[in-house]
Amino acid sequence: MGTEQNLEAAMDRPAWAPPEVDLERPSTARIYDYMLGGLHNFAIDRQMAEQVLAVGPQIRLTAHANRGFLRRAVEFLAAAGIRQFLDLGSGIPTVGNVHEAAHRVAPDAKVVYVDVDPVAVAHSLAIVEGDERVTVVQADIRDTDAILSDPRVTGALDFTQPVAVLIVAVLHFVPDADDPARIVARLRDAIVPGSYLGISQVATFPFELTAEQRAVADRYTKANAVALRSREQIGAFFDGLELVEPGLVDPAEWRADGDVTDMFPSYAGVARKP
Ligand SMILES: C[S@@+](CC[C@H](N)C(=O)[O-])C[C@H]1O[C@@H](n2cnc3c(N)ncnc32)[C@H](O)[C@@H]1O
CATH class of the missing domain: 3.40.50.150 (Vaccinia Virus protein VP39)
Structure with a gap:
């Protein structure tokens, strides 16, 4: 992951994120949360979710x-x-x-x-x-x-x-x-x-x-x-x-x-x- 993405990941880390969470790896739980309109997801999850939705918008x-x-x-x-x-x-x-x-x-x-x-x-x-x-x-x-x-x-x-x-x-x-x-x-x-x-x-x-x-x-x-x-x-x-x-x-x-x-x-x- 490049410096820019690292910076984005660091800025994306909210106070509620448990310390063991890896912000550079998408998580199925957080991708699903994003698809349901939830707020407990990070840039990497949203990116993956949007790619999947581009293939199959019905997934939402x-x-x-x-x-x-x-x-x-x-x-x-x-x-x-x-x-x-x-x-x-x-x-x-x-x-x-x-x-x-x-x-x-x-x-x-x-x-x-x-x-x-x-x-x-x-x-x-x-x-x-x-x-x-x-x-x-x-x-x-x-x-x-x-x-x-x-x-x-x-x-x-x-x-x-x-x-x-x-x-x-x-x-x-x-x-x-x-x-x-x-x-x-x-x-x-x-x-x-x-x-x-x-x-x-x-x-x-x-x-x-x-x-x-x-x-x-x-x-x-x-x-x-x-x-x-x-x-x-x-x-x-x-x-x-x-x-x-x-x-x-x-x-x-x-x-x-x-x-x-x-x-x-x-x-x-x-x-x-x-
Ligand atoms: C798509 S969500 C479904 C959440 C909920 N069951 C629902 O239907 O709304 C999938 C969930 O399964 C969890 N999960 C995936 N693999 C798992 C595993 N091996 N053991 C326990 N949980 C897992 C993910 O973390 C995620 O929260």
């Missing part, structure tokens, strides 16, 4: 549609009696967070947020400070056993009772080499019957990209290790579980309560452990 709608799916899924789960939520890859808090949606329906619900990104963790901690119903943990979803045995997680959630595990817009950041199916299977095994799993993930392009689009997509997918998956591959994450209506669909269409937006290919579902 996808981010909003995904966030809508997350809210409706939590409302559905709370209405179905779920009182414990494990939100993995929870992101930077923005409008309509999991604990807010859950507490609207069930004020006693427990929520554990887990994210690998220090900015997401710092902001989650700040907004839930003093709320004993919400726990925030910095961890990598790939360290599934460590998360499931973390005393903060086991102290907040009773795994002998139903838990909703949410992995929303996260698994495309887990490459095949890290065996996402094994991660999801480990989580499925950890929850009792009557628990739920909610997943959304970006899918493979249903159209041919131009050389220019491919170059930007490759750059983004390399920088963020994005793994696009087919509908079948995403559906396989729910093996052994029963998808609730309407099954595996576009996040915008999952129990939609407003206008369904045109969007980038993506699939979402919520399934119950029988």
Whole structure:
């Protein structure tokens, strides 16, 4: 990185940025925050986001549609009696967070947020400070056993009772080499019957990209290790579980309560452990 960019990065560092944050590397959490209209992102994130949006401007709608799916899924789960939520890859808090949606329906619900990104963790901690119903943990979803045995997680959630595990817009950041199916299977095994799993993930392009689009997509997918998956591959994450209506669909269409937006290919579902 040149001196000019270093200077820009230094000037861009606000007081709230945790010291371990590398301002020279784009972060998926902060790119997503930017796409949702949030303020917790840096020049390098905005630059990457704008390059991606230039290839697929619908990605902004996808981010909003995904966030809508997350809210409706939590409302559905709370209405179905779920009182414990494990939100993995929870992101930077923005409008309509999991604990807010859950507490609207069930004020006693427990929520554990887990994210690998220090900015997401710092902001989650700040907004839930003093709320004993919400726990925030910095961890990598790939360290599934460590998360499931973390005393903060086991102290907040009773795994002998139903838990909703949410992995929303996260698994495309887990490459095949890290065996996402094994991660999801480990989580499925950890929850009792009557628990739920909610997943959304970006899918493979249903159209041919131009050389220019491919170059930007490759750059983004390399920088963020994005793994696009087919509908079948995403559906396989729910093996052994029963998808609730309407099954595996576009996040915008999952129990939609407003206008369904045109969007980038993506699939979402919520399934119950029988
Ligand atoms: C696109 S955001 C989704 C945020 C939220 N789940 C939502 O749907 O609004 C993806 C989040 O996953 C987090 N993430 C990516 N890889 C992760 C990993 N290996 N372990 C934990 N979190 C991860 C990122 O830091 C980011 O906050």
